[in-house]
Amino acid sequence: LGNFISLFEEHIKLKDHYASMVDGMDRILNIDEFYGYFRDAVIKNPELTLDEFLNDISLQSDQDQIEEDAITIMSIHAAKGLEFEHLFVIGLEEEFFPLLGEGCNMEEERRLGYVAITRAKSNLTLCYVDSRFYKGRRKMIDKSRFLGEAGLIQDTSLKITKQAAFKKGDLVKHKIFGIGRVQAANKSGKEYKLLINFGGNKKEILSSFVQSI
Structure with missing residues (x-):
């Protein structure tokens, strides 16, 4: 198999086939890497057959290289x-x-x-x-x-509790805007005026319109 790659490229001209493509250089580099891997395998085992080589690489995966x-x-x-x-x-x-x-x-x-x-x-x-x-x-x-x-949880519903006071960092739920995080909380009469970040969309909302999670 020592001369297989040279003979293969000489007759098939695989790299010439990809040379004119937009991503041709990347493909050619991949081919060269494969050729190099093949030559190394032959050097390590001169008795290696083509069937053995193809069978070996078909059983390999990226997982084999992970430490x-x-x-x-x-x-x-x-x-x-x-x-x-x-x-x-x-x-x-x-x-x-x-x-x-x-x-x-x-x-x-x-x-x-x-x-x-x-x-x-x-x-x-x-x-x-x-x-x-x-x-x-x-x-x-x-x-x-x-x-x-799987019996891992008893209740799949979101648990919500009422909260008398709010502070920066609290997670809250709004019926329209969904879940957000309190950025600022200021006392306003009997409730709080909250600045809430709903996934990048900030809203000022009275605390009576949200529930704490």
Whole structure:
């Protein structure tokens, strides 16, 4: 196989094929990297066959290059067959996980949920939020039904408590603007005049129109 790459390029002229393309240089660099990897493999094992080489690279993935102390970010699909000592699953909210709407396959979503939580060896952390800034506005969202189905939570509704006083930093909920954070609170008669940041949209609202979270 020592001369395979030279003969292949001489007859196929793969790099010439990509040279005139807009991203041709990037493609050629990738080809050169592959050629270099192939030559190194032959040097390390002169008895290597083409079938063995192709089989070897087909079984490799980016995961093989990750060191033990690295943090890996990947989709659930990419995590199939892998396991991690410490695992964080994020986005456990309705409409995100599971996806809802036309074309949604709930059983497939549920199966992916099972795949996700079974990737953990020692520690599993499931994460969700009460609202997201989505498509230009702050939107209240419910916790994923999967949390309830798994018996991890008893109540998927957002817990709201009444509060007599407000201060900077408090999280509040408004019926129209959703969830925001208090930027300033000034006493105004029997209630407070609040400056609230709703995902970048600041509003002055009396405290009687919001609820503390």
